Amino acid sequence: MKTEEKLSIKIIRKIVFISIILIFLLTIGVKASKSDVNYVTITFPEDYEITVMTSSVLVSDILAENHIIVLPDEKVYPEENSNIDFTKTITISKKTEEPKIVAEENISVSTEEILGKYITVTEKIITEQVEIPYETITKDVSTAGTETKDTVLQEGENGLKEIKYKVKYQDNQEVERNVISEQILKEPVNKIIQISTKIISRSSSRNQTYSPSALEASVAGMTPKVATLNTSAYCACAKCTGKTNGITSSGAKAKEWYTVAAGSGYPIGTVIYIPALANKPNGGWFVVEDRGGAISNNRIDIYMGSHASAISFGRKNLECYIYE
Ligand SMILES: [Zn+2]
Secondary structure: OOHHHHHHHHHHHHHHHHHHHHHHHHHHHHHHHHOOOEEEEEEEHHHEEEEEEEOOOEHHHHHHHOOOOOOOOEEEEOOOOOEOOOOOEEEEEEOOOOOOOOOOOOOOOOHHHHHHHHOOEEEEEEEEEEEEOOOEEEEEOOEOOOOOEEEEEEOOEOEEEEEEEEEEEEOOEEEEEEEEEEEEEEOOEOEEEEEEOEOOOOOOOOOOOOOHHHHHHHOOOOOOEEEEEEEEEEOOOHHHHOOOOOEOOOOOEOOOOOEEEEOOOOOOOOEEEOHHHOOOOOOOEEEEEEOOOOOOOOEEEEEOOOHHHHHHHOEEEEEEEEEO
C-alpha cells in the first residue's frame, strides 16, 4: 500500500467513528424527549382529584394507564381521543354539570371587563364653570407714624374657568371623573391692601437692634417653658422665603437679631430667650413674628440680614426659654 492510501483510510476511519458517536448521542436525545414525564391532574365529579405521572399525552391512554373508566353519564375534557393541553388537567364531570376548565394563569381578566358584562357603562363629557378665588396681597409701607392704618388699593374680583371632564357612569352612578381640559375665561383680580404698621422704635442703620431689655421686661414674672429647639437661620432672599420683601407672616417687617419663624404651636408675639446667643446684639432675646413651610414645633428659624450670615449660622440644637 502507498502511504497516501494508508492516510485516506485513517481519515475515513476517523469520520466513521465520529459519525457513530453522533448517531448514538442523537438517539439518546430523542429517547429522552419521547419519554418526557408529565404530571397530570385528573379531577372527578364531587371535587375529588388525583395527580398521576405519565409519559403519555393522549387522554384515553392516561385514563387507561390509571384504570379509570368513564361512566355513560360522565364526560371528559379534553375529549378521550385528543391530547392533554397546557393545563395538564383531565376533567371528568357529570354530563349535566359544566366541565371545570382551568384557565391559563397568564390570561388576566380585569374587574372592569367582568363588571362590564353585567353593568352598563356610559361615558359623558361634562363642562363646568368654576370660580377662581382672588388673592389678597398686602403692601407694607411702615412709617414712623404712630397710627396703624390699612387702605384697600384695589378690590379683589374672582376669576372664572371652564373645566371639561370625562365622566364614567355605571348604572347611572358616577364612578370616575378625569379632567380633559381647563380654560381660563376670566383672570382673577388680586385684592391689594396697603398696611402702615405702627413702629415704636426705628433705627436708620442697617443693623437694627431692638431693645433686649424691653423684651425681657415684657415677660417679667412669667414662667418660661424650656425646650431644646433645632435652630437655623434665614434671610429675606427668594431662596430662603420664596419672596424678597422681608414681610413676615405677622405682617411686620423682619428684623435682624429679633424676628424668629416658629411653628404654629408658638403664637405670634411669643418671646424666646436663647442663653447660647446672649452675646449677640439682641442679648439672646427673640420674638416669634414669622411662620415657614419647613418650620415645625421643634424647629425655629432666626432672621438674619444677609444670606451669607444665615448660612454661616448653620443649624444647632439650642436650649430655648419660651414665654407664650
Ligand atoms: Zn437667604
